[in-house]
Amino acid sequence: MSSANKPTTAVKLVLLGEAAVGKSSLVLRFVSNDFQENKEPTIGAAFLTQRCTIGDKTIKFEIWDTAGQERFASLAPMYYRNAQAALVVYDITKPASFIKARHWVKELHEQASKDIIIALCGNKYDLISKNNEEGEEIESNRKVSIEEGQNLAEEENLLFFETSAKTAYNVNEVFMAIGNKIPSGKKKNNDGGLGLSAGRGDNDDNNNGRVDLNAPIDAGANNANCAC
Amino acid sequence: MSFLGNLKDKVSQAILEKSSANSKKLTKDESFRLEYNLPDTETIIDESAAEISIVSPYTSKNSISDNTLPFFSGKIYLTQRFLVFRDVYDKRTCSFVLHISSIKKVERVPSNSYIFALSITAYSGLQYIIQYVGIRSRSEQFSHKFKIMLKENLPNVKHLRPFLETCYSEYLLSKNHCNVEEFQNQPAGGLGLKFKFPGDARKLKDKSKMRLWFEYFKAHGRNITLSRDQMFYKLIRVGLPNRLRGEIWELCCGSMYLRLDNKDEYSSILKLNEGKHSLAIDEIEKDLNRSLPEFPAYQTEEGINRLRRVLTAYSWKNTEVGYCQAMNIVVAALLIYMSEEQAFWCLSIICDRLVPGYYSKTMYGTLLDQKVYESLVQKTMPLLWEHITKNDIQLSVVSLPWFLSLFLSSMPLVFAFRIVDVFFLNGPKTLFQVALAILRINGEELLRTEDDGTFISILKDYFSTLDDSAHPNSPNEHYRSITKFQELLVVSFKEFAIVTDEMVENFRARNKNEVFQGIENFIKRTQLRNFPRTRNLTPENLSNIYDRFYQIVQSSDVKMGGGTSLMDFELYKVFMSEITDWVNLNNQYEDKNQDAFLKRLFNNWDVEKRNALTLENIVVGLNKLVEIDLMEGLSNFFELYDVDGNGKVNKEGMLLISEDLLYLTTPWRDGFKLDSITNKAIESAIADEIIKQQQLAEKINKEREDNANGNSSSNENLPEIKIPTEIDIDREKLERQQSERYLSAASMFIQRSFEYAQPEENPEVPLIDLDDNGDEADRMTKLMANAALDPTHPKYLNLPTFRMVILADETYELFFSETFRDSFHIDSKINSLNKNSRNLRDMFDGLLADGRRVANEVRRRMDTQSASSAASVSSRVQQNDNTSIKSRSHTISSFNDEEDDDFRGTPLEEDLLDNAEAQVLSEIVPSEGRDKLELANNSIVDHDVKILESFSNENKNSTTTNGKKNDPAIIEFET
Structure with missing residues (x-):
């Protein structure tokens, strides 16, 4: 996965969202390609890392997985401090979790690093699809429409995906899309702001260079190009 | 939305927690209870120095009189339900907490006349010999109180046996024939009994640990009679045996006493709240399958159900905490070794005493x-x-x-x-x-x-x-x-x-x-972020309103012990009195009008009609009240009186408005506040005074120069304008003028309102056709009929007319465009506002703090002085005044025509605005008008001074300095 001769960019990524929407499961799927039915709730926060090669750059995701329960929210600033990316997760079968996601996006825009890249994830896609992927939707389970998610993403300038940690649907894609937006080649340490603003030019170059990996931003499309 | 509801709870919670955390000085009883893990109901009734010995029926063959019996000297305490002893040197040498209901027998030990000793026998057969140390009478007193407590605890004795049946220690001793009483059945315990305890029992040496505890119980008693010595602590250090773990836990933390004293509470909470829903329950359900999932019991219904019941019961018992993630893990762990009831009380002690605030809403x-x-x-x-x-x-x-x-x-x-x-x-x-x-x-x-x-x-x-x-x-x-x-x-x-x-x-x-600051900031930020947009309130305003709102709500909450974040009318009055100049809670005289107006506002802001305001209601309401746009502000004000929302205010309403305006303008009428018209007048008065002083000084100088045949042209340079440190101003006059202005505005308001109010039309009766060809009599009857529909000739005021009437008066117009808004103090932080600063002197201070303004005024005056004479100015001002009034009344009548005809397409508001501007312009009186002083030498010129300030005709008198004879107020200021 990683290669020694390529520069490694460390990306601090924080996961936020209501309790039991599947934050830890998304991370577990991404990091270990595994799924646990009854995952113990995250107490405070958990920390995991995953290396990932996208094109010619290697990204080391430093993932801060936070507790979802409302009362843990005041701990969150401790973890999203200096984060370059955030994954705001909701459960597409739980409308309240979408409201909560909206609040997190607002909070991040207001309090987190200015250039933070935010991806919005409507998780538990498996609950509305009969087959693993692209089956007929069981619409009665769906409580948050894809349009609602897309609209929020558009309004707030977010990446948007519907995902399933259980079936791995779109999970790698989310991280890849984030990785793609990260300016490359900066130093490993989490010197947040400086690295990002300096790397602005890089960012544009990258986007021009690799169109294919940026494609899944349009989450409705069944883009399953995963090569993490 | 539950999220915002939670947030509000959280704020209240944070402030309550903060206040309780701050009052941390423990009383003697509190520290005592903490030290011995006693329930909150216990207080020290008496205490005495004592020497004690403990005799067990199973280990000691010694008799009481045996001198070799080990004894400990220390202190004995009596509380409502406990007898507590601790060794004076080291608690760990010997201490016990004896529940009084466990005492079976108390005897006086036969001994020398000067020694007073008691022998206490507990149900366990253990004998505690207490020999008092100290004066006999004190010992007698202690014993007497002890006797009373024994009696009072008699009703508790019947709870003893059922309680003991839940203790594994009793069962253990009974099984090994070392118990005075028989305990046949193994008590309900943890899930481990059925699903196997974690770890390898052999490796953990569970059996030998059990044996050691067995010996310990025989010699030192158990549960509510247990006495602790060094061995007790050692036995805990090496790890508790599985079957006793739960019982020793609850004994160590004191939850055992709660369980004993509150028998059945656990089951009754569950029964009482059966089938109810709450946020906590939703949260608990999410986590039931994720609590120690690797332990076999939690893969079964039985384990999950126990966990659900304990967590749910606790969420009802302590709604402030409800449920916090991590509690599921703690309770799941407790339930391996404890029965549900044991775990419930143990959790209670954990949350309340051991780690307070860990699981609270703010954490x-x-x-x-x-x-x-x-x-x-x-x-x-x-x-x-x-x-x-x-x-x-x-x-x-x-x-x-x-x-x-x-x-x-x-x-x-x-x-x-x-x-x-x-x-x-x-x-x-x-x-x-x-x-x-x-x-x-x-x-x-x-x-x-x-x-x-x-x-x-x-x-x-x-x-x-x-x-x-x-x-x-x-x-x-x-x-x-x-x-x-x-x-x-x-x-x-x-x-x-x-x-x-x-x-x-x-x-x-x-x-x-x-930490509290951090939490409060976080909550505040989150809450402010979720407010509706308010264009008239800055983020600082919101922040100040937020602080003040919670300060007031919480201060009453702490008193009442509640945790709401709603403001009732009484608190609202306090709130408004703190942020405005026109609410005065100490003034009895104003109470009626004040209450009426505030109630009107309160009801208007209380959109949910719950007779209390949320912070959001307050923010939305204030935003409307301090509207920057004059026209919008007038509509908002009008809306207060248009209760049924039909755009009309009837006669009573008009009277109410005029009364309320009269009330609202009290601070200005009474001279506690000055509006900008008066401020201008003061500036001018001061400028005049300065000029007068300077002229005097110059005159003296000149005379001196003349006398000395001095050399030339010291006046060529622009002289520095010195702001004197003392100025005489006729305060009373200024106040009186302002007051008169407000009174006349009020009377004009009511007069014009009635004059221009529209007659109420009855839709059923057609409007009188003025082109009617019918004879005079017919027309008269029609008119009569029309009027007769309501003998009181109902009239109403609509919004355009209301606006017009307000704008027709300079003082009221200024009031709505500026003065009223300035009477809100939401710019200042909660602690920095000085409420007592509303007197004329401070107004002057504020006005003159920036000496430049006065200096400019002086220069301007000097500039224009030479061009005019006092007499011509005064007549011109007079004239100007007349024309402006005339033009004003003209606009009124033309407006009214418009309104009555309802034909012309020109929007009223625009016209009014134009006229308002015209009015302002007409107010600009040539500044020469203010100067009455004649200067022989006026070469002071400052062309940079821009003169573009309106000046009211009323002020022209006040600028004269001859008002000094009326008790002048001496204003001091520094530059």
């Missing part, structure tokens, strides 16, 4: 203890701390779960339970000791890492190898046999024995403010 306890932990790391391991901060490693990511889940989610359960054993015995300092020891043991390795990831994985690896040898390469077999976990215990409780309760308390006190 302030958790945050605080993380800070304390960091401080302790810094203090005890400065090198490592420096390394951690230098590399920006988030220590709390690893340590927070340790504290919050009592290590149960961090290390293998067998080990975590050993730590929990000590935790229940020694309290929260245990968590710090272990947490510090973990870093100490792994310190060297941790110093080599520079990122969070490795830091965390080192500790993860450490926890997963706790069973390995701590010294695998040691030649000494004994050393090799020491496991990492044993090493951890030694380091925790030996090396970090320096971490005491007092030290923890001190660090908590030190970090408390910072």
